Amino acid sequence: MKKLLIPIIFLLALPLTFGFRQDYTEPVQINWETYYKAKxxxxxxxxxxTAMRWQYSYESSVYRNRVIIKLKNEVTIDKNRSWVKWDKIKNPQVSADLLHHEQGHVNIQYILLSEAERVLKNRNYSVKNYKAQISQLANEVSSYFDTMQRNYDEETEHGSNHKMQARWDQIIRDKTEESRAASLAEAGK
Known part of the structure; x- marks a missing residue:
């Protein structure tokens, strides 16, 4: 059995925080005090x-010329690299709006976790080339969600455009439901 660990780090402008694994049921609900410890x-x-890390690892075996993987998949926030400018968010409404925006980042990563689980586990891999195939799929998933995170920040103007923030809130809710439905459908096979 082989084991591979690939860390992927996301640094996002504005705060975000959480840690959950493949056995998650909901994204972590963030707060300033717990997740923002850096200067x-x-x-x-x-x-x-917010500094975030997506990690996956797997154990593989071959049975009847088929690669079987046991996947471990998690997202964590590096509290010691995540920071907030406390002097800029003294107003309770500004703080609440910014935290809400950052919860959106957390929720996007929750979708990443679910999609990575679904995509990486439910593929037929080549016995000769499965490591490269898994790595390529993981990179594609990571790239897609990295782009989504950047688009979220750009289009919402880091949470300051309330109309676009509301639009993205709906996009994130829809994607979360799609991801859950796809995961349930895969589990029912």
Whole structure:
């Protein structure tokens, strides 16, 4: 049996926080006090930054010329690299809006976790080339969600465009439901 661990780090402008594994049921609900321990970057134009890591590993075996993988899949937030500029969010409404925006980042990563689980587990891999195939799929999933995170920040103007924030809130809800439905359908096979 072989084991492979591939860390992928996401750094997002503005805060975000959580840690959950493949046995998750809901995204972690974030708060400022628990997840933002690093010293703020005074040179950054942003009010916060969240460092996140998606990791997956797997054990593989071959049975009847078929690769079977046992996947471990998790997302964590590096509290010691995530920061917030406390002096910029003294107003309770600004704090609530920013935290809401960051919860959106958490929710996007929750979707990533679910999709990575579904995509990586439910493939037929070549016995000769499965490591490269798994790596390529993981990179594709990661790239897709990295782009989604950047688009989320750009289109919502890091949470300050409330109309676009509401639009993205709906997109995230829809994607979460799609991902859950796909996972349930795969589990029912």
């Amino acid at each position: 703020a970057d005074d040179n950054s134009p942003f009010f916060a930054l």
